[in-house]
Amino acid sequence: MTETDRIEKQVLLRAPRSRVWRALTDADEFGAWFRVKLEGPFRAGAAVRGRITYPGYEHVTMEMQIERIEPERLFSYRWHPYAVEAGVDYSGEPTTLVEFRLEEATGGTLLTVVESGFDQLPSARRAEAFRMNEGGWAEQMVNIERHVAPA
């Protein structure tokens, strides 16, 4: 696995593990922070579709193929990352795997997110996926800045 194949993130959430688990695996709660309106619950082995609610991307439908649900420990799914262009059939392309892992930590829950499989994607798709999402970066950076700035 190369440096360009995966993204790994770790964040300490000041909330009990059960609370974080619900936010990840209850489809309505997941949709609230991820900004997607999902059509059904998450079940291992099942596909779930949803409509993005993020401003400017409301025309986009995403599909998650749920892989593993191991209570309060691991939640994983496959999807087509940044499959946001209307009228393009992404179904024949490789997917990336997203894994959320939860661990008990002092003061809350340690969440690790790994998305892997980027090296399998066609390079043209990676470039395009990046381009389509670029509009959202500036706004998200402002959100982060606001969040981390001292109150």
Added chain:
Amino acid sequence: MSRQLRVARAGVASAAPVFAALGDETRLQLVVRLCTEGPLTIVDLTAGAPVTRQAVTKHLHALAAAGLVRCKPGGRQRQRIWELEPRRLQQARQYLERISQKWDGALERLKVFVEE
């Protein structure tokens, strides 16, 4: 279109050939060797590769076309020396970094969601 968006699109257009050039095991190995061992001659590079010298030369030219490596004269027996063009690799890393920022945004929203 904002200036920021124009800059980003130009960045993608130039990043795509870098990923294409790196998407081959032999070429990636050559880049890794130049990265860890510094500038090397064709002889050095062929010694550690499971392919012929002609094949290594061909791969190096493909990497050079993508702007990832460059060669200069002056090695042993006047052989050319190959070295990394560090700026291009940096662009490839920046590309993934931007995808990574999307996750930062989502996780920030999750943090607010579970901590409130």
